[in-house]
Amino acid sequence: MRPGLFWLGRMRKFHIGIAGCGPAGLSAALFLHRSGHRVTLVDQLDAPQPIGSGLVLQPTGVAVLAALGLEKEIRALGVEIEAMLGRAYPSRRRVLDVRYDWARPGRHGLAVHRAAIFNVLFDAIAREGIEIITSATVSGVREETDRRPRLETAEGALVGPFDFVVDALGSRSNLRQQVWPRHKMRDLPFGALWASLETNGGEAVAGFSGSTLEQVYHRSNKMVGVLPIGKITPTSSSYTAFFYSLKQDDFAAWQAGGLDVWKETALTLWPDLQKLLSLIAEPEQLVFARYGHHTLMTPHKGRVVSIGDAAHATSPQLGQGVNMALLDAYALGQAFGAAAEPEQAFKAYARARRFHLRFYQAASHFFTPVYQSDSRLLPFMRDWLFAPATKLPLVPKFLGHIAGGTFVPPGINLP
Numbered sequence: 001m002r003p004g005l006f007w008l009g010r011m012r013k014f015h016i017g018i019a020g021c022g023p024a025g026l027s028a029a030l031f032l033h034r035s036g037h038r039v040t041l042v043d044q045l046d047a048p049q050p051i052g053s054g055l056v057l058q059p060t061g062v063a064v065l066a067a068l069g070l071e072k073e074i075r076a077l078g079v080e081i082e083a084m085l086g087r088a089y090p091s092r093r094r095v096l097d098v099r100y101d102w103a104r105p106g107r108h109g110l111a112v113h114r115a116a117i118f119n120v121l122f123d124a125i126a127r128e129g130i131e132i133i134t135s136a137t138v139s140g141v142r143e144e145t146d147r148r149p150r151l152e153t154a155e156g157a158l159v160g161p162f163d164f165v166v167d168a169l170g171s172r173s174n175l176r177q178q179v180w181p182r183h184k185m186r187d188l189p190f191g192a193l194w195a196s197l198e199t200n201g202g203e204a205v206a207g208f209s210g211s212t213l214e215q216v217y218h219r220s221n222k223m224v225g226v227l228p229i230g231k232i233t234p235t236s237s238s239y240t241a242f243f244y245s246l247k248q249d250d251f252a253a254w255q256a257g258g259l260d261v262w263k264e265t266a267l268t269l270w271p272d273l274q275k276l277l278s279l280i281a282e283p284e285q286l287v288f289a290r291y292g293h294h295t296l297m298t299p300h301k302g303r304v305v306s307i308g309d310a311a312h313a314t315s316p317q318l319g320q321g322v323n324m325a326l327l328d329a330y331a332l333g334q335a336f337g338a339a340a341e342p343e344q345a346f347k348a349y350a351r352a353r354r355f356h357l358r359f360y361q362a363a364s365h366f367f368t369p370v371y372q373s374d375s376r377l378l379p380f381m382r383d384w385l386f387a388p389a390t391k392l393p394l395v396p397k398f399l400g401h402i403a404g405g406t407f408v409p410p411g412i413n414l415p
């Protein structure tokens with residue numbers, strides 16, 4: 001009898017190596033561990049920790065955390081976001097107004113500090129005793145004669161063997177570069193400076209709503225945004241995320257120019273930023289995030305399966321990245337609940353994610369230059385065609401679904 005037939009209909013238990021302790025790796029570890037598999041997480045950091053500022057968990061992302069039993073924990077830290085609003089400079093015309101409840105009454109996003117989502121997932125990993133190997137920089141994957149993959153590390157160790165490996169190393173994954181050598185990520189011309197500012201409950205940011213993502217644009221080449229993101233732990237202060245769009249090529253000039261010159265430009269665009277900018281005293285408080293765009297059309301090869309930003313990344317314009325990573329982890333977990341062989345599960349995972357993923361990657365590809373480019377035509381169309389069109393019948397509902405990550409055809413079930 002072929003081994004595949006022997007196992008048909010029965011759940012095999014695998015030893016799974018997950019490279020990367022970001023939202024994708026941590027949530028996949030929880031789903032797979034709870035299905036009875038043995039999981040080993042591997043990360044380069046000495047003590048796994050979050051990188052970056054704040055983000056919006058869309059209803060999809062919150063639903064995945066709810067499926068993991070972690071909704072209460074994340075809601076206790078995050079801030080409910082009702083709308084995304086944008087004004088053009090210098091006219092101050094409202095050119096973006098997208099509300100979550102246009103899709104369904106009562107719906108909202110949940111803005112969180114990156115550390116909050118990390119802490120909630122990581123605490124669950126620790127509670128469930130999932131093995132983590134830290135200070136291990138994954139440099140590749142190697143199969144020996146037993147055809148079981150091991151993770152190679154830059155420190156000279158071989159971790160494994162595993163039945164299969166999950167690549168959750170993020171957008172610049174070097175596992176992907178080894179397994180899919182011809183696949184390339186396209187660097188986007190614009191990135192952004194990000195800061196998480198301690199705003200102690202919001203008093204320091206008078207003039208801003210506590211429940212909206214607000215942005216100001218000058219054409220498409222300048223953009224400033226403010227997002228309340230809540231707490232890191234139940235007893236910590238509250239934070240506000242601040243971002244300022246910047247071309248990758250202009251980062252060195254920004255560093256050389258000094259904070260005061262840059263603050264003046266930002267204040268010209270948006271005078272209400274005065275108090276918030278006073279919280280930035282050192283350039284080191286701002287982290288420059290570089291964006292790239294890529295999509296692996298088939299996110300598995302041999303004994304390696306790719307999830308999260310390792311499989312697909314884009315600019316954060318539509319705010320879907322973490323949510324996509326969580327949905328990938330959910331789909332992979334579901335696929336392993338039903339399949340007997342890794343290859344079957346990989347295919348089921350890829351099928352489950354195909355439409356949603358391709359739609360949002362395409363939408364992000366289209367919308368990114370509308371908000372981050374040197375084009376003069378695109379911001380003109382945004383302000384004078386797109387903004388009025390949002391008032392047409394059915395368009396608000398459609399936009400509410402796009403923002404919430406729930407734009408899927410009938411028959412596709414999101415958690």
Ligand SMILES: Cc1cc2nc3c(=O)[nH]c(=O)nc-3n(C[C@H](O)[C@H](O)[C@H](O)COP(=O)(O)OP(=O)(O)OC[C@H]3O[C@@H](n4cnc5c(N)ncnc54)[C@H](O)[C@@H]3O)c2cc1C
Pocket residue numbers: 019020021022023024025042043044045052053054055056057136137138139168169170171173174192194289290307308309310316318319320321322323324325
């Ligand atoms: C500035 C910014 C703002 C964003 N805003 C939003 C938003 O509002 N909403 C949203 O949903 N998404 C947003 N995103 C996107 C989101 O952050 C990513 O989509 C998400 O973090 C992807 O999760 P991941 O687990 O796949 O990868 P990552 O979060 O990148 O995690 C990768 C992990 O792998 C580890 N690692 C990497 N290389 C190695 C190696 N060689 N060896 C060992 N370990 C390694 C890293 O230490 C890390 O722990 C934003 C992204 C950026 C940069």
